[in-house]
Amino acid sequence: MPPVRHLAACTVIDDTVDDASDNLKISTIPQAMVLYNPALDFTHERLIDRINGNEELARKISPTLHLKKGFPPALIIFGSEDQLKAQGDAYRAKAKRLGVRADEYTEDGQIHGFFNNSPWMERTLIAVDKFLVSLGYLEGEPTIQVPSDSHKLR
Secondary structure (H helix, E strand, O other), X not given: OOOHHHHHHHOOOOOOOXXXXXXXXXXXXXXXXXXXXXXXXXXXXXXXXXXXXXXXXXXXXXXXXXXXXXXXXXXXEEEOOOOOHHHHHHHHHHHHHHOOOEEEEEEOOOOOOHHHXXXXXXXXXXXXXXXXXXXXXXXXXXXXXXXXXXXXXX
């Protein structure tokens, strides 16, 4: 089963996941995406196994394969040691070619899920805040503070 973070990335896919009973007059496309270590291409061997090797489904739920001009801006957050980071890099490279904004926040030396703990949680939230300010969804400087003893972790 794909994780919830993957589901958030799939909200941009407008042509493969509709159910016959869906009201297609209501757009599911977000205005912006903040993606914490998402799986962006389920066609990779390690991920396709999670969906019983279903290659057709893997293609349908792989945001990078559906990325096109007009997609919403995204902030993609990874630790540099996260095995999924390469998928974020591929998404951002394709987005750049298409003229789609895809920003990156990478924390050196960190693994998958690093942002669940302080001070990484605060650092990533500050990055999210700044991203949303740049889009006009928030105003002002971030109010979250990174713990003062976080310098010991570097």
